[in-house]
Amino acid sequence: MTSTDTLDTLLNDGRRALIAGELETANHKADAVLAVVSRQPQALYLKATAAAMAGNPASAVALFQASIAAGGGTPECHYNLAQALHRTGDHAGAERAYLAAILRAPGFADAYNGLGVTLAAVGRVEDAIAAFRRAVAEQPRHADAGHNLASMLTNCGRHDEVFVLYRDWLDSDPGNERLIFLTGTAALMADCLPEAETYLRRVLLRQPRDAAAWNNLALTLAHRGLVGEAIEAFAKAVEIRPDYLDALFGMASSYQAAGQEQRALETYEQVRALVPEFVEIDSNILMSLNYSDTLSPEEIYDRHRRWGDETLRRRGGLPAPVVPAQLLMGRRLRIGYVSPDFRLHSVAMFLLPLLRNHDRSRVELFAYSHVEKTDFITEEILQQMEHWRSINGLTADKVADLIREDGIDLLIDLAGHTGRNRLDVFARRPAPVQATWLGYPATTGLATVDVRFTDAVADPPGETNRWHVERLERLEHFLCYGPLGPTPDPLPLPMLERDHVTFGSFNALSKLNDATAALWSRVLRAVQGSRLVLKSKVLIDPAIRDRVTALFAGHGVAPERLTLLSHINNHFGHLDAYGDIDIALDPMPYNGTTTTCEALWMGVPVLTLPGNVHAARVGASLLTAAGLTDWIAAGADDFVAKAVALTAVPRDLSDIRAGLRARLQASPLCDGAAFARHFEAGAFAALTESGRISNGG
Incomplete structure (x- = not known):
């Protein structure tokens, strides 16, 4: 009969083998114990841990559960079971196991962090944030929990909270250079620009060749309007890392803001040469062309059209037409608006008068929002929409599938080639008729965009038709203005x-x-x-x-x-x-x-x-x-x-x-009411003239 001391020795040897990564030895020691005591919980736990380390979570789950059933339900065992269940995709089971660990050890920071990861995986964002916060509260220097919490808050656009998180963390570890950088970056994202500059310059005092710190300092300076200084800081980042795309991109944007269009174009082209498939660069280049006082309309059109042709060529050519739904047969026209600017932005000044006056007996409104940071104007636009879809973080294919599922009849782009546009979605033709309006002063260049809403003054009939791949649908006038809130009275002359x-x-x-x-x-x-x-x-x-x-x-x-x-x-x-x-x-x-x-x-x-x-x-x-x-x-x-x-x-x-x-x-x-009637008439005309949607009535 093997003595208890011998069994303890085998278990200790097994634990040391695990620490050393010797999984076969650990299993051998555990098997020797189980040969004597078939349901020995610590030996089962040892084998479960070895299975998890070997990348076999399903086996680990069964062994952890066996250990718990044999009386080994320690907080650590429930925690490790939760991790294994998460890896098998059993998120509900993982949540229960994490909670069991926390019940047995209320201050178990790792369990709160793991619970947050599981909750985030199933889209329970606020619950995940609460779990990460508890982990940090229990263990203020829990790096994984802190970074996970920051990541979740960032994804939600809650940059102010991220800055507070990192600033408090830095207070408890003031010499941590990585934390100084992260705090400065968080301050930048929160638009706390003087603080961001202070932290990032602290980084550069210690690490003068930190390219990322130079880049973020440059962004901070650019956001403050100090674009000349920003260009110099971007140049330092590029000097350290010649292929630093973010820094080159920022430098080009700063040249553009400074009115140095030729330098901006040259720098954008430099980025494009490094990464030909970087679509954002193409849009920035095309946007820059509109500022030129030397390019002809034909040249601007040709650059846009070539971009559109190349975009579709990379996708295998024009996508198949969408099978249209019949209109005016007992349902309203479904209009989908796609924009990154459902926020305090000039686009909203011209969009809201239309949304407030759309005839809801004729049209059903869908918003596909690519807004990075919401505000009170976002809430106002949301109230005007019957259906709100956030498309942040979604691939173009997923957004296109969502639009098809919604059965959109007319999909309207509000951004053109401005920042964070989703022309990649329009290239997939998720709607039978697609249009562009408001946000961009030229053709998209994309053959899958059928219509551009304008008027006869902005685009007089005749030659201007040749400068667009879209058919021009001329409204009475193409814009309607409304201030976004209270305004002061005019002052005397x-x-x-x-x-x-x-x-x-x-x-x-x-x-x-x-x-x-x-x-x-x-x-x-x-x-x-x-x-x-x-x-x-x-x-x-x-x-x-x-x-x-x-x-x-x-x-x-x-x-x-x-x-x-x-x-x-x-x-x-x-x-x-x-x-x-x-x-x-x-x-x-x-x-x-x-x-x-x-x-x-x-x-x-x-x-x-x-x-x-x-x-x-x-x-x-x-x-x-x-x-x-x-x-x-x-x-x-x-x-x-x-x-x-x-x-x-x-x-x-x-x-x-x-x-x-x-x-x-x-x-x-x-006159928002009159404009809405004109716009809706133009929308129905676009549908009829496109030939892609039948009238049916």
Whole structure:
């Protein structure tokens, strides 16, 4: 008969073998014990652990359960059983086993962490977050639980909470360089930019060749508008890692924000050469083309079309047409809107007036939301939609399947080639008719997009048809404006209290090219003593300010005639800044949209000079819808003449300012109900003319 001491020796030898990774020896020792005591719980536990380590979770489950049944139900045994059950895909069983471990050891941090992983796997996000939080509460330096909690919160867009998590963690371990980096990165994601810069510079003091820290510092600087400094920091990251795609991408975006379009294009092309299949780069390149004052409409169209053809070629050609559902046979038209901008974004200013006025007896609304961080506008849009689908993290194939399951009749893209677009979904043709509207000023280039909603001013009939792969469905007007909340009243005309006229533009600096500067400089020279106010986030950067003043100096405008303003966080403050402007000037060839509407709303006339592509004619479209066609110039000379005429009688300009908001509100540009009827008529026309959906009634 083997003694108890001998059995204990065998078990201890087995445990040491497990620690050493000698699984066969561990099994041999456990079998020797079981030959004497057939249901010895510790030996069964030893064999179960060896099975789990060998990658055989099903066998491990049976052995852990046998150990528990034999009286070995320790917290650790239940915990390891839970891990094995999770690996077999039995998440419900794993949850029960983790809870059994916690019941026996309420402070078991590893069990709470494991429970969180299992709950996350079945989509129980809030429960998983609660489990990870408990693990961290029980063991503040539990690295896995902390990182899991941060990952879950990040995926939910709760960046503020992630920053607090890492900051508190760092307080308990202040010398941890990895934690300093993660805290700085979390601060960046939470838009706590001064804190992010502080933490990331602390990293670089210790690790001056940390490319990731340079990249994230550059992103922080770019978000603050310091794009000149950001470009230098991105360059440091690329110097350390020449193939650092994120840094190259960020550098290109910063060049674009700074108005250096050629440098932006060259850098985007550099990334594309490194990773030809990087689709985001293609969209950024195409977006950049719209800012060019040298490319012809044919060149811009050709680049977009070639991208679309190549996208479909990589997918094996045009997808098979979707079998259409019959319309007007007892059900409503199902419209699906796809956007990353269901949030506090300019797109919402033009989308919400339509959503609020859609005829719900005729249309059924679906939202496919790719929003990264939700806000109060997201909630407003959600309330207007009958069906809400979050497509964050979903592949294009999965999104396409979801759209097909919803039976969408008309799928509308609201982003074009702007950031986080889902044109990859449209390439799979999940709906019988697909359209693009609102978010992008040119063709998508994608043959699976059938229709582009526009109007006859933004895209006059005739030649403009050739510059789109889509068929142009011209509405009465293609935009309807509504502020996203309360706004201040217009302020008095500034020139009544000053000895000079003030022109201005609050457009992104990327729209300020040499042609625009030349035209605006002519206006300033024609109106004696006049000034120009420019407002853009990147004008906080001294290098960018110097470039702008040099640009205008080259056209005979002295620096003292320029007032350069950076971003104003307060929305009322932003709108009140129009109180310093007598007349707004529209850039070319990429007109303002939101800026034009906001200027008019605040009583400021806007002068525009239409070009020959959509981006260069949005100003004319908006002014036409507002009934303000007198401010649309017929040429450069007329643009200057109109500016001079508007300033000739200050009292008349003051009267215009006082009545402009009411005039705007009474115009078609702000008539959401009428716009919705026009849009719905255009939608039904698009369906009928496409030939892909039968009328049926």
